[in-house]
Structures are given as structure tokens and as C-alpha cells.
Amino acid sequence: MATVASKLYSDDVSLLVLLLDTNPLFWSNTSTTFSQFLSHVLAFLNAVLGLNQLNQVVVIATGYCSCDYIYDSSLTLSGNSESGRTGMPALFASLLEKLEDFIVKDEELIKEQEHDERIASSLLSGSLSMALCYIQRVFRSGHLHPQPRILCLQGSPDGPEQYVAVMNSIFSAQRLMVPIDSCYIGTQNSAFLQQASYITSGVHHAPKQLDGLFQFLTTIFATDLHTRSFVQLPKPVGVDFRASCFCHKKTIDMGYVCSVCLSIFCEHHKKCSTCGSVFGQSKLDGASTVSEKKRKAPDS
Amino acid sequence: MSNQRKRPNGEREEDDEEDDAEGIGQWERAYVDDRSWEALQEDESGLLRPIDTSAIYHAQYRRRLRMLSAAAAGTRIQKGLIRYLYIVIDFSRAAAETDFRPSRMAIMAKHVEAFIREFFDQNPLSQIGLVSIKNGIAHTLTDLGGSPESHIQALMGKLEAAGDSSLQNALELVHEHLNQIPSYGHREVLILYSALSTSDPGDIMETIQKCKKSRLRCSVIGLSAEMFICKHLCQETGGLYSVAVDEVHLKDLLLEHAPPPPAIAEFAISNLIKMGFPQRAAEGSMAICSCHKEVKIGAGYTCPRCKARVCELPTECTICGLTLVSSPHLARSYHHLFPIAPFDEVPTLSSSNDPRRKLGKSCFGCQQSLLGAGNKPGPCVTCRKCKHYFCLDCDIYIHESLHNCPGCESTHRPKSVSLLEE
Numbered sequence: 001m002a003t004v005a006s007k008l009y010s011d012d013v014s015l016l017v018l019l020l021d022t023n024p025l026f027w028s029n030t031s032t033t034f035s036q037f038l039s040h041v042l043a044f045l046n047a048v049l050g051l052n053q054l055n056q057v058v059v060i061a062t063g064y065c066s067c068d069y070i071y072d073s074s075l076t077l078s079g080n081s082e083s084g085r086t087g088m089p090a091l092f093a094s095l096l097e098k099l100e101d102f103i104v105k106d107e108e109l110i111k112e113q114e115h116d117e118r119i120a121s122s123l124l125s126g127s128l129s130m131a132l133c134y135i136q137r138v139f140r141s142g143h144l145h146p147q148p149r150i151l152c153l154q155g156s157p158d159g160p161e162q163y164v165a166v167m168n169s170i171f172s173a174q175r176l177m178v179p180i181d182s183c184y185i186g187t188q189n190s191a192f193l194q195q196a197s198y199i200t201s202g203v204h205h206a207p208k209q210l211d212g213l214f215q216f217l218t219t220i221f222a223t224d225l226h227t228r229s230f231v232q233l234p235k236p237v238g239v240d241f242r243a244s245c246f247c248h249k250k251t252i253d254m255g256y257v258c259s260v261c262l263s264i265f266c267e268h269h270k271k272c273s274t275c276g277s278v279f280g281q282s283k284l285d286g287a288s289t290v291s292e293k294k295r296k297a298p299d300s
Numbered sequence: 301m302s303n304q305r306k307r308p309n310g311e312r313e314e315d316d317e318e319d320d321a322e323g324i325g326q327w328e329r330a331y332v333d334d335r336s337w338e339a340l341q342e343d344e345s346g347l348l349r350p351i352d353t354s355a356i357y358h359a360q361y362r363r364r365l366r367m368l369s370a371a372a373a374g375t376r377i378q379k380g381l382i383r384y385l386y387i388v389i390d391f392s393r394a395a396a397e398t399d400f401r402p403s404r405m406a407i408m409a410k411h412v413e414a415f416i417r418e419f420f421d422q423n424p425l426s427q428i429g430l431v432s433i434k435n436g437i438a439h440t441l442t443d444l445g446g447s448p449e450s451h452i453q454a455l456m457g458k459l460e461a462a463g464d465s466s467l468q469n470a471l472e473l474v475h476e477h478l479n480q481i482p483s484y485g486h487r488e489v490l491i492l493y494s495a496l497s498t499s500d501p502g503d504i505m506e507t508i509q510k511c512k513k514s515r516l517r518c519s520v521i522g523l524s525a526e527m528f529i530c531k532h533l534c535q536e537t538g539g540l541y542s543v544a545v546d547e548v549h550l551k552d553l554l555l556e557h558a559p560p561p562p563a564i565a566e567f568a569i570s571n572l573i574k575m576g577f578p579q580r581a582a583e584g585s586m587a588i589c590s591c592h593k594e595v596k597i598g599a600g601y602t603c604p605r606c607k608a609r610v611c612e613l614p615t616e617c618t619i620c621g622l623t624l625v626s627s628p629h630l631a632r633s634y635h636h637l638f639p640i641a642p643f644d645e646v647p648t649l650s651s652s653n654d655p656r657r658k659l660g661k662s663c664f665g666c667q668q669s670l671l672g673a674g675n676k677p678g679p680c681v682t683c684r685k686c687k688h689y690f691c692l693d694c695d696i697y698i699h700e701s702l703h704n705c706p707g708c709e710s711t712h713r714p715k716s717v718s719l720l721e722e
Contacts, residue, residue: 064712065711065712066711066712067706072667113712125709129698129702129709129710130665132697133665133666133694133698133702136666136694137666140693162709163631164631164634164635164638165704165709167634168635169702169704171628171632172702175421240579241579241627242626243577253577254574254575254576254605255574255577256574256575257573257574257630258570259381259484259485260378261637265572275378275570279570279572280569280570
């Protein structure tokens, strides 16, 4: 059977890891309901699985307090004749069950913790890290493997506390040559997703009308990596790589960077507010003004 | 292929043996000294057991991680993030020796190329320069610069070995170059030394003291044998000295120098560096780029101070000298500042009351089953903070490449003061 499999492995076999945003704080505020959204997504997954016999799909849910694997198409046994829920293809019965369990658990966790209403971001860094671990496992499985890519379906805004973790995941994906596509369905702009798609050579798109989401998904995000060179995809425009200063949070063109901890400031300071190093002096000279404990370690 | 190397009398016999082996073919000479059959093992019934290197690999990795984090243990050590590194390669006649196949020179060049790429990946704000020693004189192959391609081209251009090696001349040259860099940069020298001697025009001890005063951190990787002068140099300046035993070991030793080293307290002068964050030029805009001096359309960046066009980042604007970076370049170094703690090994208990069985049967990161043969718990690791279980391969991937614990990132934490909000 191995010989048959290798014959079937053409260059357009893909593994799609879908990161689904299930943040209830976002979905309670949109015009489209989550179930309408889900029907677009499931039809899209069906389309991807139909493009090639050997395509694989893995779905990871990005919640507010947790992330988890929802569906793995390589684990579903064929011939599963359970009748699905109302109108949904039987193929995805297990997906829907697990998704419901996940959302219920996530909501319980939300009630246990007090949450800040200001920024209702989901745990994008967590699901990105899990997706990359799964893709790394696929790479280890031998030389015959589908070409992996990640698709983020995100609506929640960016959480600034996740910046370092998201950038780490992006650089790791760049090294593994895994493109991160992103489809942003929220209201504000997501700088994280734009940067992710730009750095990893993925596609970023923010569709304006959610009624036609299935159309955007199939025309832009369903193509495998080999076919992308023949298809016209949305080009990256206006990716803003300027930094924000730490003191005022405004975007700056020119700034000052601390050589110890790389924090960015818009004006000249005598002392770095992040690591406490006094500028222009070595740590030993500054020991009288800075406490002994901070001598060798930057403070956080 | 005839081999007419002349060897001293004592080695005549070896020469004869090699001449006999010549008749077989060049490709078989690789196995003359390599007794790989001795690594095979048999199980009880006499059948061959497949060589399981993954456990050994993982044990090596964990030992290395433990060594590295032993000093860190909870505290955060300041690292030298903005590095100016000179790589000194010894192209004396000793580099033409063939104990590393095809020759020491070729292997050094190959691994230095990989090192340069890895270095710029981990230290995007740093710069490298190349120096070679040939015929007792040190030559600058490339000046300090931030683009990997130009260094690699210069290195691969001339691969010839001749003459003596001179450590003092190399150190003097590097010292001269590194005196000109700004005070916040960390000055480092990495010497790849294959000779067993050095012919110097003066007193090398004086040069070593000069380097020590100028805060140069010199490390040496030897390819033949340990030398006192190299060891002394490294001890005085606070660098690392190691001798490679084979090609794989050489690669590992080289790559150890890629992540930023701990900064030495007296040397670390902190400073505010003025940097520019250029915007990408609009599609279709035409300008003469300052690096190639030709007209370019579209993709490029505009210096915010003098509005000159540059082709790639990070770079220094050729017109006004401003360091130009983009925020992902700074972000590449953040994982050095916020390292994740190593995972703990989970002891394999064989009792059926193992509470682990109830907790996790699969790795949290990749969903691979953690059960070994016969449904017994296999080896795995756990994170101290989030208590999730991970398989050994995810452990290596997370600590070497990803630098995020998926478990910790997937758990909502109360918002503490975040340093890096952008």
C-alpha cells in the first residue's frame, strides 16, 4: 500500500490547520451569529477535503481562557454513518460535539476568573503554538507528508500582552516555511495577523461582508501552496512595521532603543524604565545609584 | 586518484596501508576508520535491534539544557544583544589537512556559512566581519556588515591554504577594527584555529592584555589539538575554548556561539541608540536606491531622517548613518530576554495507581500518544507552570525553536504589567 500512497502524493496535497475563534465576548457583539459563521466554515472544510483525497484538516479552537483540538480529519474513520445534526453533514458530527463541549468548558472557566472588559482578546498565541507543534509532528513522520499551512479565522482584537509569544510563533513558522494565512472578520485592524501573513508569505484578507464568507474562504484560502503561484491572491498592502514607543504608545518613525533590553522610547531618557539601566554608564559605575540586586539582571 | 603526499619516516607504514586501500575507491575510505557495525545490538532471540537514537538524542539535549540553565535558575542574566563579531579563520597549511573530509578548510567554510545564517537569524541587530590568516599575515575578507550574502560570497571566493599561522597578527587586526565601534556594542572574536603553532612578530602576551583592556571577548575553536596559548587567551578575555573531535561536534560548537552570550558586568555600557523605523515605499514609486546606486521601482524602504531609499532591513542608511530596523527585528531578540523554563522529566512509574494515566494520554502540543509499548506510560515531560504534558520531540522543538510553552499560552492569566505592548 505504501507504493500506492506515494503515487497519490502529488505536490498539491495539503494539511490545513484551522484556528477558529470562539471568543464569546466577540461573538456576542456581531451581527452574524456563530452558527451562521460555522455553516460557512464547515462548507469550506468540506470543500478543502474534496479537493484532494489525501488532504487533511485539523481544527483548533481559540477560546478566551483555553485552546483545544476540536477535529482531526485523519482520525475520523470512514464509514461513520451517524446522522448529523439538523442539516449538517454527518462528516462533522464529532466536530460539532467537541466544539460544543469546548465552548461550555471555556465559559465555565471565564466565570471562574474575573476578566477585564477593556480588551476582549482570544488566546491566539496558544493556538498558534499548538498548531506549530502538530505541524512539527507531521514533519517528523517521514518524507511523504502533506504540505502544511495555518489559517487563522479571527475576529477578536489583538491582545498586546501576547505580542512576544505571537512573534515567537511567527518566526518559528517562518523557519519551518509554514505560511500563516489570516482571515480577519472583526471590526478593527489586526496588526498581528497582518504581520504574521507578511513575514511567513501567507495571505491576509479582511472581508467586509460576512454573508459571503464562504465565497471568500474558497476563492482565497482553499488553494494549496503549489497552486498559489498561478492564482491572483490579495497582495499585502500597507503592512505597518513601525514600532510604538513604550511611554506613550504612539507609533513612531524614529526613536531611541535601550541597548540592554531593546525597549523603545520616543525621547531621550536618563534611565530605562524597563530594565533600570542608567545610560552612559556601565553597570558597575551605576551600582551606587541602582540597587545591588539589579547589578547583573535586568529587572522586569 | 594517486596520493603523493610526503610523510615523515615514522608514518611510512600507515602510508602503505592507505595505498592498499586506494585500490577500493575513495568512497570506501570513509569506512576505513568508522566501525559502525559495533553500534548494533542483538536482542534475546538473536535478531537485530533497531538502533534507537532518539532517547540518546533527547538525553544529550536535556543535559545541555540543564547546563545552560544551571546558572540562570530563576534569575535573568543580561545578555549582549547588539554584537559585533569578527570570525577569524586560519588558512595556514594546516587547514589543508584531510582529517576532516574533504579538508579542514572546506568543512570550516561550510559550517561558517551555516553559522552566519543562524547568527543573523538570532541576532538581527548585530554585525559580522571576516578575517583570514594566510602566510603569517592577517587579511580582512569583509568589513563589519549586517548582510549574510556578502560575507558568504567573500568566504567561498577564496579557499586556499598556505604558509604559517599567526595569532598575534589576527588579534592586532581585529583589535584595530573593533576599537572603532560604539560603546554599547559587545565586541567578540571567534577564532577557528587548525594550526598547532603560531609565528608572531612580537609578544603575544601584550596583545592579549591589550584585547582584555579593550573588552574584547575572544573564543577559540580548535580543529587539531588543545593549545596553551589559545586557552590562555580565552581565559583572560572571558571566552570559550573548545576543540572539535569530528565534523558534527564542530557544527555543534560553532552553533553554540550563535545565541547571545551573558554580558560581562564591567563591559556592559548601556546606551540609548537612535534608530529609525522606515515605512515601506508605495507600490510603483520610483527612486534611486542608495545601496546599489540604480533606479528601482516599488518595494523598498524610506529612511525617516533623510528620505533616502534602502532596499532591505536591517541596515545603516548610507546617507545619514541612521540605523534602520523594523519591529520584527527587535522582536526576534525578545525570546533571549524572556526565556522559558525547561520542562521537568516525569519519572516513569509502573504502578497502576499512576495518577498520570488519568491526566493526559496525549501530548498537549501535538496530540501524539504518550503511551509507550503495551499501553505503559512512555517518557514525557511536564511544564512547571501549566502542568500540561508534552512528548520529548515537542520538548526539543519548544525550547530550541518556538520559545513559547503552548500550555502556558493557552491559559488565560490575569493581566500583569506588560512590558511590550505594541
